[in-house]
Every structure is written in structure tokens, then in C-alpha cells.
Amino acid sequence: MFFSIFSIALGFAQDKNRFQAIENEKIAYITKELDLTPKEAQQFFPLYNEYSQTLWDIRKEKLNGAPKNSFRGGSRDVLQYDAKEVQIKRSTAQNLPR
Secondary structure (H helix, E strand, O other), X not given: OHHHHHHHHXXXXXXXXXXXXXXXXXXXXXXXXXOOOHHHHHHHHHHHHHHHHHHHHHHHHHHHHOOOOOOOOHHHHHHHHHHHHHHHHHHHHXXXXX
């Protein structure tokens, strides 16, 4: 039983490391493509991370709150989450410095 728990914990640790490696690659890619200076990156990434987290939270709500096999009303719930996501994207785009 100990080995089962240990292997599950090891699997979670590997998934976390893999996720962190992907996040690091994403940050490097965005920094390079936007040609950000270190100072600009320090200002940009906290805003970007907040934006990304907000979208992830909405997507999690959508997956957890949407009925699985419902033909009545289910699509309406999904559309509400999609509308919320679009609203956040528009709001963020309007507040970007030009």
C-alpha cells in the first residue's frame, strides 16, 4: 500500500514538473515574440497571469457546472460561460495601453 501511495505522489510531482516546464517555455516564447525587456516582462506577466487564471477559473466552472447529457437548457448554461469569457477578453483588450 505504501508503494501505491508513493507512486501516485510521484506521478503528481512529475505532472507538476511537466506543467512548470511548459509554463516556463510559454513565458520564454511570449517574451521573445513580444520582444519584452526585463522591465516590461516584470510589468506584463503579473497582468497576463491574472488574466489567464481568470479564464481558467471560468473554464473550470463551465466544466463543473454544465450538465453532462442534458438536451434542455444545457447549451444555455454553456453560452453564459462563453459570454463571460468573451466579456473578460474584451475588457482586457480595452484596458491595454496603446
